[in-house]
Amino acid sequence: DLTDTAAVIKQLDLVITIDTVIAHLAGALGKPVWVMLNFDSDWRWMLDRNDSPWYPTARLFRQPKIGDWDSVFIEVKQALIEFMEFQQNLPDLPTSFELAYQYYQENNLVEAEKICRRILAEKLEDFQALNLLAVLENLAGRNDMAIQILNQVIILHPNSSQAYSNLGNILKKECRLEEAISNYQKAISLEPNDSSNYSNLGFILFQKDQIESAIANYEKSLFLEPNNSQINFNLGHAWQTKGDLSKAIAYYQKAINLRPNYALAYRCLGLIFRGQRNLTVSISHYIKAIEIEPNYADAHFGLAVTLLLNGNLKEGFQEYHWRWQRWEIKKSLSLIQPEKLWDGSNLTGKTIVLYAEQGYGDTIQFIRYLPLVKQHGGQIILGCQKPLVRLLEKIPGVEKILEEGVNSLSFDVHAPLLELPRIFGTTLDNIPPPIRNLNIPEVLPIKLEPPEINSLKVGMVWMTKPSNPTTTKRSCKLRDFQSILDIAGVTFYS
Template sequence: MATVAEALNLALDHHLSGRLEEARLLYGRILEVDPDNPHALHFAGLLAAQTGAVADGVAMIGKAAARLPLAADIHGNLGKALMALGTPDGAAQAAAAFRNLLALQPDGAGDWFALGGALIETGDGPAAHRALTRALTASVATDSEPLAEAFERAGMLLYAAADWTGATEAFRKARTLAPQRAEAHRKLGAALAQTGDPEGAVEALDEALRLDPTLADAQTNLVHLLVTLGRFDDAERAGRRAVALDPGNADAYGNQVPLLEQTVRVAEALRQCGRAMRIAPQRAAFHRNRLSLLLHEGRRDEAVAAGREAIRLAPADAEAHLALAVALLASGQLREGWEEFEWRWETRQLDPVHRAFPQPQWTGGEDVAGRTILLYAEQGLGDTLQFVRYAPLLAGRGARVIVGCSPALVRLMERVDGVSGAVAWGGELPAFDLHIPMMSLPRAFATDLDSIPAAVPYLRADPADVAAWWERLPADGRARVGLVWAGSPRTVRGVASPIDRRRSLPLAALAPLADVAGVRFVSLQMGPGAAQLAEAPAGMDIADPVAGVRDFADTAALAETLDLVITVDTSVCHLAGGLGRPTWTLSRADACWRWLGNREANPWYPTMRVFGQDRSGDWSGVVARLRAALTDFVAMHGHVS
């Protein structure tokens, strides 16, 4: 009579030779005699899984693993059988089995690959990426197509979890393993776009399209990246190719909208947006894009409706809430606008670390008497200059007010009524009890159109600095008019921001002002735009004292010596308005929300007059009105030529 060992060897010979029914019967007889034999359980379980009885196979191999916990091959085969179940629970148990295997023999590239595959099925992208990286490190083969595919799948999990860096690393490895896989390049491009590397993203997508020119998604995604880089002609060509490749893809039309908006083709942008919405009416992003276009055309009520529809479709879309906030504020619906504006912290536009304080944020209801409150800058210089007006109101409630701001604003902020001290943002902060970001102050004070704290001046220059500027620019009987014609370019990789391109105009465009008698212009222009002074319009007498300007306290003192400030929508308009100086603000057609659709009189600044464009990109009408108004201003104030 054969021994169990001999029977097991015979059964295994049947099994390996393809005589599966003979092997199954013999494994069964062995287990009748020795039901706990781990080897018989292992091989019988493998045969069961191989012939379709996967659950039975898992049960038998699991018993074998429990009896031989140090047998690496049994743990490996258990993992494979569990994966064959095709269930999330099976994948999770398979990952545990592969980990047991790797604890016994940690150098097997295939085993790490198997663990990575199991972890992908469980949805654990970071762990899968780590396992696959170990497989790559352990493997001598660097062109493995299956490993490349696994890295792609892990990358997609990381991408879905918004781990853009992890996704980028995974897709880079996939591309290295299989450089001819167009999809690896496409996915890498998508991840790089999310990390804020448009150049790298374009390079990856270009390579994907070189390998496979029919990749419509790659062509579509190229459009907005090329717009980001200011490559408008290339973006237009990419947009045409995207539509040709997939005319039923809503994004092929929707991604052209920012290009058309930034090149001031708003009507065409609305048409493309409409095409995208007809294909995918449930996409909140298209309604959000339409909102922006409607604001361009001054259709503020329709813009609000578009924002509400975007939020109905995607209630948690922070960008949609922020877009609605802008439309509400621009239409004068301030109370609701401030509420929606709080969603800005959930977008990628602001860094929430700025307000990661242990102290609570003041929201308006708490008593601040006897407490120190930090007001801090969160966005641009102009925003700080506009909203520090609330500091005296807080001081009036008994608070000690500290302002955290740009170093360029510290000296000026220290002179605001009610401000006890100002510190450069990013440096060491003094002790405080409460905090609030500057642009949350209107919400905290429940500000509406009728309750804007508009008493000016709330900004004040140092009288000694003002006297010094009077000496530098002595009066000669002419009206002294400050000029700012360009905003801050805020370049990203050398490309000016779209808003700055629309709000700025060349100094040459102001040439019609040159022959207004009785005017002496004074440049307040900082940054790259100041270089245009070298080619100032003929006959335009422009003094340029800004070399002596150290910060906004100096600019404020200089502005106090002027009869009028003419400026594009940049920080100087808020400075001059807050000082109570006569201020004329030149505003683009798609005006910033605070100008309320380019109303000539603005409730935030009683001494300001807004000159808004009639058409996007066309400053000629603004300059013509400006020339007439300046002529009247000089005559009214009795200045001599």
């Protein structure tokens, strides 16, 4: 009969056990329990963690190798000394949560967690301590434990909008969006005047491309909290996505009025004004974003594109170098051995690797710089996309041409093709001419035979590569060519 055992455990400050039955019982009672585990312990305690998703008050001490209890007891002894010191320095229980919350605000999360667990050891159902402990577990990256605690809170306090809201936040972080939506909606039904739940719900709906529903929730959030810069920004972003740029500009500007150092809002305005071909205003907004955050790579990149669009090639390509710091680039492409990036110096006796960086068109556009590179001496190895290898294999001055994958090559210096305009200080006045020495087969694989003698042969391309993220806005329908297809004396090829 474990009833008497439970009664004894209830009176203890701490249980240290090698027996897992006692561990389960103490954990169920919400008592701090330290479990000493052998090397190949039971699946219930999982691996490589010192806590348990089953019992928030449990701490696990594991053998580092089979039979090594000495190491376990050394660790337990030190932990017990620290536990005693901590217990002696704790205030009375009524003030403990205030201290825990103060530690939380000061980012002293370890001490905040210790106090929460002490509170729960004496009062298992304490709402404030459970909620804060869930937040602390989330911040520590232990989301499974945080979710478990919040589900416990909801069972104990089913009308707690805060618990549903906190659970929604963690589920959102875990990308369990449908569950997060359900919890935010429940939180709203319990507390309809909390703006954060509408805002968080709007954010998820935006991620799911339900833009109108996202806007509706953002607007409810803004009604409750009109001077919140983040909500104004989110509305601006939603309206920008929907295509109503005047509303987007208004909300971004309101966000900036509320938070003058809002670099992201300035960058978004820069993008809108560039799309409207208001390049001077666009540039000023990108510059403002960079003044606020000098290392803001996306703002530098936006400025680069706008400067290049405006014909300011020299400064534009200087800014374009920031693309290597953008997260969107870094997740798929990195600048190999940055310390070996060519600086335009003499190449005599050296090998330089030049390589494709972006699309096929970019490679064709920027191989024009190869003769300039060759003037600096040295040997050139060119890495390009597989469909271009045969086309480019007769370019003068190239020692070897390979299918991309240049990382394993031995070389002295290197440069992506799109770095060459920056290295050579390109302006509108010194753009090198295109390479004409492309490898066109003497025997044409396809011979175009127009149905009429002297007919003008016109090729038409109406769609970009389908996998390109900008395909939709850069492509048209084949039927859009209908208006020119009836011109006499012209044969069209698609």
